[in-house]
Amino acid sequence: MSVESMPEPGTTATGITEPGMNGPRRSGKGRRRKARSGRSKALLVTAWTAAGVVVLGGVGAGYVYFKLNGNLKSVDINQALGSERPVKVDNGSENVLVLGSDTRSGSNKKLGGGTDDGSARSDTAMIIHVYEGHKKASVVSIPRDTLIDRPKCTDTRGNTYPAASGVMFNSAYSTGGAACAVKTVESLTGIRMDHYLEVDFSGFQKLIDDLGGVTVTTTKKIEDSDSHLNLKAGTHTLDGKQALGLVRTRHGVGDGSDLGRIQLQQAFIKALVDQVKHVGLLTSPKKLYDLADTATKAVTADSDLGSVNSLMDFVDGLKGISSSHMKMVTMPVRYDPADPNRVVVAKAKAEQVWTALKNDRPIPASATKGTATGQAKGVVTAS
Template sequence: MTEETAVPVRPTRNRRQVWLAVAVTQLVLAVLTVGAVTLAYNTLNGNIEDGETINHQATKQPVAAEDAGPMEPLNILILGSDSRSGDGNDIDGLGDIGERADTTILMHVSANRKNAYGVSLPRDAIVDRPDCMDADGEMAAGAEQVMFNTAFSEGGAQCAVQTVEALTGIYIDHFLVVDFNGFKDMVEAINGVEVCLPKEVNDTEHNIFLPAGVQTLTGQDALNYVRERSILSVTGDIGRMKRQQAFIASMINKVKSAGILSQPLSIFNFLNAATSSIEVDAELDSVGKLADLATQFRNTGLSDIQFITVPIAEYPLDPNRLIWTEQADELWARIMDDQQLGKDFSATSIGADDSVGSIDEPTQTPSATPTEEPSDTPTTDDPTDEPTTDPDEEAAAEAAAEARRQAGLCT
């Protein structure tokens, strides 16, 4: 053979080393990513204590909603514990005073997951509490004409759930208990929640000081805001419930609108704060179960999430106590039939899409001097002219504004 045979060019040793380094780096990154996700999952899962199986006093009824879809409606009882035990909970130096339900909200989620509404249940409402079984299987004796929140103090979340079921007939699917420190941590995890105070709070008795106006509250200030009931609202605890509804609505708005659900670090911080301080039932006692529940809300619009207070009246024997009115029975029926609130109940509701409002500006006094000369030509009203506004809608809007004012919210 007279011509030399061509020999293929082989990768140099340096090029082989580069490709090997790249491959090893990718493998290490993959392992670290899987490890980080696993560690995060295990950390969050380890935060959650084993849940309790609910001892029900109501029977789950099938709902024949027209567009229910493959899922069933959910009823979740959310309880805010005022326990001073545990890190960060002794906020006022009272020490261990037991545990009561400072806040109770019955959250109904429609079967099609297109709307949800929360119903605040006043802690000072007078009810007949049934016998109930606590988490340890011990029976807590019932009592007549006692405050609603005694159910939680007598038998914990279990007794609170059973009491609501007995009083309303509504089957409670899940419960969730949050303490003071957990609330503060969750607010911190999303960098605060926007509120509007119509006036300054200078409450020396409870050591609560907040400026007036629109602001973002974090930590202890956020907790002070939702617990304050002597200065901001003229209706005391009733107004405080309304402010709690507004705060939660604003919190939901921020979580959904600010893209927090798409930020891994923010999600981890929020879940870490939540799972470190919540008590849940056995059906929600893992990150996977909580995440599955959360993803069911992805198609629920902000305008479809509302908060109201159960219809109430003054307790005849004590003006400092409340009772549920007969209209409450209509609300329970709506929940059991998986119906929306309707105009009667939603007229003074607070939605997750609502603005926090602004401080009312003083109205200007109209000038005594007419701006135009009166005309000699008489004017005739056209009888066919329709009113530009609906009187019922105007009345509803004014009622909603008045409810906000009495609760210490901006309008």
Template sequence: MSDLGRRPRRAARVPTIARHGRLKRYSAVRAVLKFLAAAVAVLLVSGGSVAAIATWSVVSSIQPSVTLANETPGVQMPDIDAIEGGVNLLLVGSDSRQGQDAMFGDPEKETATLNDVTMLLHISEDHSSATVVSFPRDLFVPIPACPNPDGGTYGAMSSQKINTTLSYGGLPCTVLTVEKLTGLSIPFAAEVQFNGVIELSNAVGGVDVCVGSPIKDPYTGLDLAAGTHNLQGLEALQFLRTRHGVGDGSDLGRISNQQVFLSALVRTLKDGNTLSDPTKLFGIAKAAASNMTLSNHLNNLNNMVSIALALKDIPFDQIVFVQYPNAIGDSGGQSGVLPIKSSANALFQAIQNDQPISLTGGTGVGSELDPNAPGATETPAPVETPAPVEGSTTPPLDAGATTPPATPGGAVALPENVLGQTADDRTCSKGNN
């Protein structure tokens, strides 16, 4: 991988092909000889040139980056061949219709920009474990003062839904909000829209997911029978967006349904040796660079590839997908979900300490364990969490951090109301038809 950080050489000027003029005729023998000579030349220089061409191809497709509040404009992290230490990366899925295919709606009529998906990836310092935390879109959180892209600053707010942060201050505001909520520093962030999800799913060749019971969602157009489906392109996007077709029809059900896809995606990437294959990684990196808005520190080929490489040797059972612990509640007259701070503190204290975590609750209402998977057992019932007092803007939550217990293997056993699964858990989507 040492060639990844090298600066590509300037490509030689290629003569323009005549589109309508008369071309000189060459004999078949001469054409074959030229082809063979070219092939030999490629073989002789492929050691460095192929990597250089691939690097140039990816770099040339990278979109303008976004400066986060914790970054210094114009200052890049040094190029690296393999990332050292831990990683905190925030992935935000935007529902904006700007620049998207017309089938997703009229951008002039659907003008809101909300982050329907907000997920935090944490990779431990020693690359032995990874955690992906999904934040419900209707989670009431304090939003700090955020920089206005047009200049100035948006004022802080004590309680707003997390999915409004993109509309207040773009990706930097979402990052600041999650940093305040979790106590973590997040140097890497990316925003993806509908078309980007389609292209990224195509880049990995699709993902095999289990559908336990039929999913039919007229809102997204998803119609899947029970069974295993290879999802890519538009169908993958529909699957990740559906909430009316799974679980109880809520965003909480959608999160556990997304975790079915994500755990299968991890297995696809690792089982197919994608994370060890530079050619495949280049393809995915190019798709990401071409279809996502990246923060400055992530807008770098080496950083993208090296973060992927950090996941290469992590066992499936140490890659955990969790839903931020929450309770149905009300804030300022709006219905939504409120954070359960005691459980959240246990989760993020473990993450800050780089301790592996162990789940004791269920998978969530949008998924279930695959009954046909080896060693499958019955899925624990989702934990019912008492709702806060109606109309209260202050969640009845424990603000004090507690030291979570550790299992004999050193993993922190999280409370039962922290739902999710590992990449080793074979799960199926739970349609609500």
């Protein structure tokens, strides 16, 4: 019996409402103090690998389906947010909020060096806009250090949190979990998020190891003791630990800011997407299963994607998108004059980005020209 022929079991929505921590601060203009841990782990490759489950058939398919389905965690975003949301644009495009979460428990405690208190924070946030036809996408990274006005929100357990002004963007997740993060992004952009995906960084590390590593080229030496990373200039096949170090580092390259780290993350994701598309998954059923098992354990999705069948259908629509058809930008920001350790939204330029996505159009180059950068662009490239 094939996977597609099996009935889809119901899934139970779970709330993710652990308190988080504020990010590192920089003292003095142009300089940042040492980050406490700087964990950032992106990410969307989990969805691409989960698509491979569709080829699993034969006698064991029933067990495999229920095993992988049981791995998935889901959150009912729609119920928590209710009807006061941006209107869904019915033009064939989709908007997905992807968060990299730092759940400080279990294996994540060992990786992050935190206490096993079950708390969580989100250091990585990306809006993925999949254009009509699902042949290309734009990815907009939102810096965690951005000062924003957080709206009143309700989490998936029914707890309500008051609005707050001038707080860091990542406080939305640490305050009210996934639902408040989505509410904040929708308030910030005026764009409805059709889906939500969250990946924890211990799962990210194991996923890279299961893939056999990811090959990148560094144009400069990257050395950061905080992220346990020491790479000479040249081509490297990064294992899971090194890959996690690369997407975490903010001191090894650029100006030591979160903006520089985002540039490294974006370059790594492009390399990762291309490698996943060309890895020989179909020649090794065991490798395929190991990847799917890891991916489904690492991901939390909105309830519409909270089953293997739903996730596979969604991902199947993305498989035609290669890195050459992904435009990756950072939300237009400028350094806060009152605190150079923080950034604020460059509203006029950011509006160009949101308007383009609402109308399913490419993001214009003018939207990001002259905005704050992390000075790490081009340091890492796909090989």
